[in-house]
Amino acid sequence: MFTAPPPAARLPTPYRNEIEVLAALLARLAAALDWNAAATLARPWVQAVRDKPAPFWAMESLLREYPISSAEGLALMRLAEALLRVPDAETAIALTADQLGKAEFDSASGGPHRMLASLSASAIALSKKFLPESDGEAGLLKRLGAQTVVAATVRAIQLLGRQFVLGRSIQEAMDEAASARKAQAGLRFSYDMLGEGARTEADALRYLASYGNAIEAIAGGRVAAGPESADGISIKLSALFSRYEDAQRERVFAELLPRVWQLIEPAARANINLTIDAEECDRLELSLDVFEALAARLARSFPQWRGFGLAVQSYQTRALHLVDEVARIARTHGLRFMVRLVKGAYWDGEIKRAQELGLAGYPVFTHKHHTDISYLACARALIGHNDVIYPQFATHNAGTIAAILQMGDKSDAKFELQRLHGMGEGIYREVMSNATVPVRVYAPVGEHRDLLAYLVRRLLENGANSSFVHQLADDAVDVDALLASPLKPANTAALPPPVALYGWNGRTGRANSRGVDLACLAEREPLERAIDATRIDTVREAASADVSAAMAQLRAAFPAWNATPLAQRAAVLRRAADALEARMAEFCGLLVKEAHKTLGDCVAEVREAVDFCRYYADQAETRLAVQSLPGPTGESNELHLHGRGVFVCISPWNFPLAIFTGQV
Ligand SMILES: Cc1cc2nc3c(=O)[nH]c(=O)nc-3n(C[C@H](O)[C@H](O)[C@H](O)COP(=O)(O)OP(=O)(O)OC[C@H]3O[C@@H](n4cnc5c(N)ncnc54)[C@H](O)[C@@H]3O)c2cc1C
Structure with a gap:
């Protein structure tokens, strides 16, 4: 049904000099943006959010109390990453004892948020008190106690995860979405059925069934007026095939594409949005080939559908070329796509991979504000391609949002903003009270067993010192510093090269x-x-x-x-x-x-x-x-x-x- 085309060079090498790449991006952005005006627009939003800080149990508050660089933050991270996956009680006890032994959750903290009052942190602190001593054999009673305590810790980690999940099932999530719309009528949702990086065929088929079921539920037997105003779905190709990698090109086309097509058909019939999430950089070239093969088929089967899309990560040094390439694909096949622009959630992993593999450089920018510059240049390019692309700007950064609104105002392009469920609520509350631009919420749906990879990415995003949401939650960071112009590139890369x-x-x-x-x-x-x-x-x-x-x-x-x-x-x-x-x-x-x-x-x-x-x-x-x-x-x-x-x-x-x- 689908056969792999011969690989073709669509993009330049990712390993070009970062500073030279930046110069090209800034040239594309030239005179399109008045950053001072954007910062002026964003300042009251930031102030309003700071005046009404996130509740004490929210992840950003927790990570401010226990930064990821601290022993407690690391313990949280490791427990979140591993505990829910441990199949046996013995190992769960050992892991919990080991991690909590290194942390001081119960130390008095003078901060405005006493996190031990929070449900999750107090459960963890409680767990710590009851765990058996790491030295010596624990008696039966103590051991039973420990199991209960580990169960409490598991629960605590699950509660942390709940902040980011809209519902355990698509129905539950849609009910939640309906009540959210009572408060904010214009909200749209893109449901994300949790699960990625399938390890087995059984996993992949389970995720396929779950996506299929979700599309059916979202469509609800009716045809939407248009994918832009309707709820839609986001899918991860790594969830649908356990060997989604370049080395398995032929199998990817023969086995993965028919599965994706199985999802595209009902989404196109129901006229809702289906977006392919962006994953690791080493899948980029393959994913473009996949995208174009699907586009070619769409042009024959559903040429009128405007709901097919993909996510583009601006931290990739090739992001701007990618935007232009997607526009080219749309024009070649007479289609219109929805493109979600994100900064990218796998930065740490990309850096580590490049170092481990001794690559010629990094496929991502090494300075945070370079990613911001790239984001703005890509945003401008997407707005420029609005004849064939409906841009969707996904960010929780007030400065970036204000810059987008400013660039959007100068054109008659229709576009939307996006945020993740459980993040950026404060900023978007302020944005939506002032602007009329539509907002879509990316809403993960599923059980805890499939949450881990997603949860760790959110922990990293909330915990990173450079991250906007982290700094927003920290009153010590001056508002002017938070909204400082990113448009001044550095002279050198921030990291020594992999060599x-x-x-x-x-x-x-x-x-x-x-x-x-x-x-x-x-x-x-x-x-x-x-x-x-x-x-x-x-x-x-x-x-x-x-x-x-x-x-x-x-x-x-x-x-x-x-x-x-x-x-x-x-x-x-x-x-x-x-x-x-x-x-x-x-x-x-x-x-x-x-x-x-x-x-x-x-x-x-x-x-x-x-x-x-x-x-x-x-x-x-x-x-x-x-x-x-x-x-x-x-x-x-x-x-x-x-x-x-x-x-x-x-x-x-x-x-x-x-x-x-x-x-x-
Ligand atoms: C609706 C929605 C959908 C999303 N879908 C995807 C997706 O499909 N794929 C995906 O990967 N991510 C996705 N994300 C996650 C997204 O990448 C992060 O939420 C986003 O990067 C945070 O950007 P920001 O503008 O909110 O925050 P900011 O704090 O302004 O930016 C943080 C980002 O800057 C970048 N960064 C951090 N440190 C450095 C550094 N030293 N050098 C260079 N860059 C750095 C990273 O990309 C980091 O995530 C999605 C987010 C949203 C809101």
């Missing part, structure tokens, strides 16, 4: 081995060409005379090598590392053809070999250096380490390059 992970500064320290972003076509292509070009020769057996000759030659060379100064030998290893790295594509070709490894494993293997060389060069320079040993006065004792001679290393089948290099 500097181990302290490399271009001269000293150890350089992280250079990896390849296989989800990025421009980076993958040279490896694919190398694989095609690789021919594996037949192994020629050496005769025993050949072996003797080789050994003799090696033995003869050994004394000179052993006498070579340490610094020179370390330099040889470092040159070997550089040479291996420079020939990454060639070695990947060999590893694929000879050892039948996957490309990801090949890159990891070459990197491991490179890391071995650099690591052992560093180790050699310290460990093999002559060491003075203590001894009686008048005696000088030194430890000299010498090479052990010629070794034979048999390359193992599973890591023919890395383990071989490490052994040698």
Whole structure:
């Protein structure tokens, strides 16, 4: 039904110089925005929210009391992340005891919000009092007590999560939405059935059924007047297929797309909005191919439907190109899309991934205000594409909202604002009392077992020092500072590049081995060409005379090598590392053809070999250096380490390059 098109270069590489990318964004934004006027508009909203702070049990209040950088904040984070997933009581007790042992929830705090008065924090503090001592065997009674206490902690974490979930079922959520509309008539909702990153086919089918059921309920047997004014649904492609990744391109088209189409058809018939959420950056290029394939089919089946959409993350260095590409797809197929602009919720994970994989740079901006600049430039571009795009601006930042309203005022484009359920209520209360722009609430629906990933993202967002909602809840942050103009780019990136992970500064320290972003076509292509070009020769057996000759030659060379100064030998290893790295594509070709490894494993293997060389060069320079040993006065004792001679290393089948290099 759907076949994978050949990968095509739609976007530039994400790893361009951040400062140069910023210059292009600012050029696109030129003269479109008067930030001072936007800040003036936003100031009374901020003041009004500060005059009526969030209730004491709200997540932002809790995280102000226990910042994520504190032991208590970290304990909360780890419990939220892990506790609800622990299947057995023993481990739950151990985890709770471990985490609460590190935290001081019950210490007196002089802040205006005594968080221990809050339901969740007090349950956690109570739990802590009753937990068995970590040392020594806990008796039966104590153990029973501990289980009850862990149950209370689980409940507390669930209550934290409830703040962000509109209902456990779609019906419950729709009832909640109906009562919210009694207070604010114009509210629209986009329901999000919790669940993402399916690990199994069973999970994926469960999420598919849940989305299908939700669409049926939202449609309610009627056809909406238009997707812009009706409630809709947000879906995550990672929920619908456990192998939603570039390496599984063919399967993604053959298996995932029919599932998405199964959801698109009823949404299009009911004329409601269906938006594909934005997830990790390494899915971006694949998701664009998926999006265009679905668009092409839509153009044939439902050309009149205006409700299909996707989310764009402005923290991606390619965000503006992405906006233009989506507009191009719409024009090519004669469609109109709904595009939700967000800043992006996976920043920490993206940075970590780039460092771990030794990528050429970061796919996201490293300064918070660079993401803001990108957001505003993308907003302007979306407004400019309003003939084919209905822009949906999702943000809880008062300055960003005011800037959007200002840019929107200068055009006749129709657009909406969006907030997450459980967040930004204060700011939106103020915005909606002054502006007539429609507001949609992104409303997660589901049970606690599917909440965790979402909850952790909200904890991070509420807890990050740089985050607007975090600073809004903190009276110590001056209103002018909160609304300071983001339009002044920094001179350099805020983080050292991934190559500097181990302290490399271009001269000293150890350089992280250079990896390849296989989800990025421009980076993958040279490896694919190398694989095609690789021919594996037949192994020629050496005769025993050949072996003797080789050994003799090696033995003869050994004394000179052993006498070579340490610094020179370390330099040889470092040159070997550089040479291996420079020939990454060639070695990947060999590893694929000879050892039948996957490309990801090949890159990891070459990197491991490179890391071995650099690591052992560093180790050699310290460990093999002559060491003075203590001894009686008048005696000088030194430890000299010498090479052990010629070794034979048999390359193992599973890591023919890395383990071989490490052994040698
Ligand atoms: C309706 C709605 C739908 C959403 N859907 C999605 C979605 O599909 N996919 C998704 O990823 N997110 C989604 N989000 C979450 C969204 O990304 C965050 O809520 C948003 O980033 C917060 O932005 P803000 O303007 O409210 O806050 P701000 O405080 O102004 O911005 C915070 C954001 O800045 C960025 N940032 C933080 N530190 C840095 C740094 N050092 N360098 C560079 N950038 C940094 C991050 O993106 C962070 O989230 C959605 C949000 C809403 C409101």
